[in-house]
Amino acid sequence: MSFNKAHEHEQAAQQHRENGDFVEAGECYTAAAYIYLADWPPTHRGKNVSHGEYYLLNAATCYRLGGCTDRARNRCQQGVLIAEELLDRTKNIGGTTAYDRARYAAWYEFIGDFRVVGILTEKVSAYERAEQIYFEEGDPPLAHREQEHIWLVEFFEQILHESDGDVENWRKIMQEMTFSEWVKYKQEHLPDAFDKLISQSE
Incomplete structure (x- = not known):
């Protein structure tokens, strides 16, 4: 399956975002998302779904x-439902390393992030479940991240950057973080950074 069209939508979204045309950017990101989500059923751990x-x-x-708060909440509700299905689809996939087994918790992180962005309930419980799984699987270092976690970290960095957060300091301390420390750090900082970003646009 080719994702070239998704890349075009992403480039258009970034341009709209830089120009302050946020609704148009949202439309383009949505189009890119649906192309990746159309690779269904998800393969193995759901790399393209992430x-x-x-x-x-x-x-x-x-x-x-x-x-467009209603439209934002709609996308977040979709994202939560997809992540919940991936939790069910990948629950029996093991792995030879602690990171392989810990990857399952990424879907709980997505749920937490969607609940922050969409002003949905129970974001804390999703993050706490992710943290619990990381502990159970040996709490590997965040530096070993790939696939699902790459996108989670990328989203956090975007929000931090656009809300004038200290991205440079974050990139230094993240090198020493474990996955449980990362999700705790995100739980403490993402909601405030996101609220600050939204208030700057009002």
């Missing part, structure tokens, strides 16, 4: 910035 979830987070963010 990329689609990342675009849905960006779409919802842009809709919030553009004042």
Whole structure:
């Protein structure tokens, strides 16, 4: 399956975002997300689905910035439902390393992020479940991240950057973080950074 069209939508979304055309950016991110989510049923751990979830987070963010709260909540509710299905589909996939087994918790992180962006309930419980799984699987270092976690970290960095957070310091301390420390750090900082970003656009 080719994702060239999704890349075109992403480039258009970034341009709209830079120009302050947030609703248009949200539309383009949504289009990119649906292309990745169309690779269904998800293969193995859902690598392409996680990329689609990342675009849905960006779409919802842009809709919030553009004042389309209902549309943002819609994308977040979709994202939560998809992540919940991936939790069911991948629950019996093991792995030879602690990181392989810990990857399952990424879907709980997506749920938490969508609940932050979409002003949905129970975001804390999703993050706490992710943290619990990381502990159970040996709490590998965040530096070993790939696939699903790459998109989770990328989204956090975007929000931190756009809300004038200290991205440079974050990139230094993240090198020493374990996965449980990462999700705790995100739980403490993402909601405030996101609220600050939204308030800057009002």
